[in-house]
Amino acid sequence: MNYKRLETFVWVASLGNFRKAAERLHTTQPAISARIAGLEQELGVKLFEREGGSSPIILTPKGKELLPYAEKILYQSAQLRKQADVSTTYSGVLRLGVSETIVNTWLPDFLAQLHKNMSKLNVELTVDNTSSLAEGIKERTLDLAFLMGPISEPYIVNRELCTFSxxxxxxxxxxxxxxxxxxxxxxxxxxxxxxxxxxxxxxxxxxxxxxxxxxxxxxxxxxxxxxxxxxxxxxxxxxxxxxxxxxxxxxxxxxxxxxxxxxxDLSFTASYSDTPYNPIAEVATSLAVASAKKYETEHLDKNN
Incomplete structure (x- = not known):
């Protein structure tokens, strides 16, 4: 079964919008529509109700039934790659939001480690205040953010990074x-x-x-x-x-x-949505935690 079609199905279901799914997957709306149509034809079922206009795309009863299976396939695929230690095969774009304090401390080390571990990955960097970054994570216009967290939403993963006095x-x-x-x-x-x-x-x-x-x-x-x-x-x-x-x-x-x-003190977290499962953000977060701890060990005591 075509992986891209399953991935598109999950993202359209999560975002409720073909345009947003196209932006997230870095493709066009016609390509998204074609993938969904191809998957529906392959499965022999209708996955979405399309009302047109600005109305959100709604899952059909059969679409709701099949969505957890598609999410599980994507998750297991990511776990297979992780276990095979082929992180360099991660490609695409990581939309990263960062607070300015992080930019001026350990961000360069993190980006160097990110390139070393995922050399095929491109990064779109946004430097902004925490409220804007948190909104980007909630709206899924950002894949990962280093901000004054945590973000209190059930589908958001928050991992502690560092604390600055x-x-x-x-x-x-x-x-x-x-x-x-x-x-x-x-x-x-x-x-x-x-x-x-x-x-x-x-x-x-x-x-x-x-x-x-x-x-x-x-x-x-x-x-x-x-x-x-x-x-x-x-x-x-x-x-x-x-x-x-x-x-x-x-x-x-x-x-x-x-x-x-x-x-x-300012407490920072790495925050990202794990619905759908986001393997690139997960791996990048682990690298960020390591960079933050390294910086804290090497510099923080000298600054106080």
Whole structure:
């Protein structure tokens, strides 16, 4: 039985849409339609109800009955390849979403290991904030994401990657006192922080809203590089991952501040949908875990 037809059947059933299935399988809608028609002819049954327009594609009763068998065949095929240790035969495109903190730490090592283990695999890299990456995983426009997780959905696999601690930092030109600082003292300047939809932003805003006095100004950005630049140029006070500010601290462009409260550590996960079964994301995740642990062993203790 034709593997591509079974794979197409599973993806159309999961996404409920021929166009989305075509994008996921890197082909055209006519090719998807032809594969489904060929499978229906081969099996002698109708698998989908096609209502047309923007209506989702719906499985027929027989399609619902046969879907678990197709999923099992794809899963066992992937397991056979894994047991045969032929990971280099993995090909196609991995749509990878990454938080900027990971880009600036262990991502290069991961991509090198990925190419070494799956040399026929192409990578489409998206760097974005966690909320956008999580949405991409849920909508299956991304195959795998390294983000501030986990994603709480029953069909999403989350594996722990790494944890980065944060520090308050400011330009020495702001001349803040060299002692333990109250948040009210920090609030005299704009607070430069993560994008609005992120966990650090929400945590910081809630904490500063508890303070008495005038409202605090927040400069939120989706770019950590922009946050770093604003802090270095004395625009405001920022919280930054310790792993990203080594050079600026050593060069005297920033100084670490001691404050009464510091936001929680950033915990990252590798997250992907396992419905349908996603062998490339599974293998890539294992490589990511190894790269993250290697980085933590080699660098993290030096950054704190």
């Amino acid at each position: 944060l520090s308050w930092v400011a330009s020495p030109t702001l001349e803040l006192p060299d002692r333990l600082l109250y948040l009210e003292e920090l609030a005299a300047w704009p607070i430069v922080t993560y994008a609005r939809s992120t966990k650090p932003y929400i945590e910081i805003v809630q904490k500063f809203r508890e303070l008495e006095g005038a409202p605090v100004n927040f400069f939120a950005s989706t770019s950590l590089a922009a946050c770093l630049s604003l802090a270095v140029n004395a625009v405001g006070i920022s919280t930054m991952p310790n792993v990203m500010i080594k050079k600026e601290l050593a060069d005297g462009k920033l100084r670490r501040l001691r404050a009464m409260w510091t936001p929680s």
